[in-house]
Amino acid sequence: MLSSRLVKEQPSTARSGLCSSRHCCVVPAHEVWVCSAKSDLGSARESTDRVLQAGRLPASKTMGQSFNSAGIALFAQIAWGNAPLALPHLSVPSIDSLDWGALARAGFRGCVFDKDNTLTAPYASAVAPALAPALERCRVAFEGRLVLFSNSAGLAQFDPEGSEAEALEAALGIPVLRHAEKKPAGSAVEAEAHFGCPAERLVMVGDRYLTDVVFGNRNGLLSVRVAPIQLAGEPTAVSLARRVEDYCVARWWRQGHKAKPHPLAPSEEALATFVCEPAVR
Ligand SMILES: [Mg+2]
Numbered sequence: 001m002l003s004s005r006l007v008k009e010q011p012s013t014a015r016s017g018l019c020s021s022r023h024c025c026v027v028p029a030h031e032v033w034v035c036s037a038k039s040d041l042g043s044a045r046e047s048t049d050r051v052l053q054a055g056r057l058p059a060s061k062t063m064g065q066s067f068n069s070a071g072i073a074l075f076a077q078i079a080w081g082n083a084p085l086a087l088p089h090l091s092v093p094s095i096d097s098l099d100w101g102a103l104a105r106a107g108f109r110g111c112v113f114d115k116d117n118t119l120t121a122p123y124a125s126a127v128a129p130a131l132a133p134a135l136e137r138c139r140v141a142f143e144g145r146l147v148l149f150s151n152s153a154g155l156a157q158f159d160p161e162g163s164e165a166e167a168l169e170a171a172l173g174i175p176v177l178r179h180a181e182k183k184p185a186g187s188a189v190e191a192e193a194h195f196g197c198p199a200e201r202l203v204m205v206g207d208r209y210l211t212d213v214v215f216g217n218r219n220g221l222l223s224v225r226v227a228p229i230q231l232a233g234e235p236t237a238v239s240l241a242r243r244v245e246d247y248c249v250a251r252w253w254r255q256g257h258k259a260k261p262h263p264l265a266p267s268e269e270a271l272a273t274f275v276c277e278p279a280v281r
């Protein structure tokens with residue numbers, strides 16, 4: 001059944017007129033819940049932690065960095081009754097469509113970035129040129145409080161000495177978070193220690209629902225999903241996972257599921273202020 005309905009693009013219900021390119025989509029304000037529920041977050045964390053523990057396989061570098069057993073187990077659990085956990089607060093074409101100043105004025109204190117297909121092409125070690133100005137605006141708005149959260153560099157399982165993280169920091173000029181678990185597993189304790197503020201004051205930006213969005217939502221960050229920079233060059237496993245994620249998310253949106261609202265953006269209007277036309281400030 002899945003294979004007959006795989007989608008390559010965002011659901012039409014998530015599109016807006018902000019951009020006409022293939023991957024451009026902005027979740028309109030009416031598709032976002034108003035959130036109150038820190039208690040909901042706690043119960044979601046407890047529930048998903050159990051699933052993550054059950055789905056975790058022994059760590060081994062030979063498993064390959066693109067295999068995320070805990071993430072797959074969690075996504076299955078989400079599919080069976082916790083769809084909002086995989087739905088971002090905002091979905092935009094790229095970081096160029098975010099008003100970083102508005103996010104800072106709303107009380108956010110820093111940004112956690114995924115790397116591949118969010119800031120760089122897959123496995124590239126340079127920020128995509130078209131995104132460099134937006135990244136600089138983010139850096140200014142948050143007074144340098146940015147960090148990369150990779151599922152390879154900085155991850156204890158794959159990069160125990162931190163050498164990959166150091167190389168990436170030198171190449172991109174952004175600190176790389178040292179952390180113990182792959183997204184979407186784990187807590188935000190490392191990010192909170194890095195920024196010195198609660199996770200609710202942070203923005204999580206990434207291109208994957210399964211990893212970036214779920215991690216952000218599980219831990220109380222504002223989750224922002226960007227369209228991937230390019231699909232070419234991704235491992236087959238990632239490509240397949242992305243297609244399943246796109247299919248599921250499109251279906252959940254059609255069914256009326258919505259992201260659980262964020263306490264610093266408790267209304268549709270508040271979320272809408274974080275989105276801007278690319279190249280228009
Ligand atoms: Mg990515």
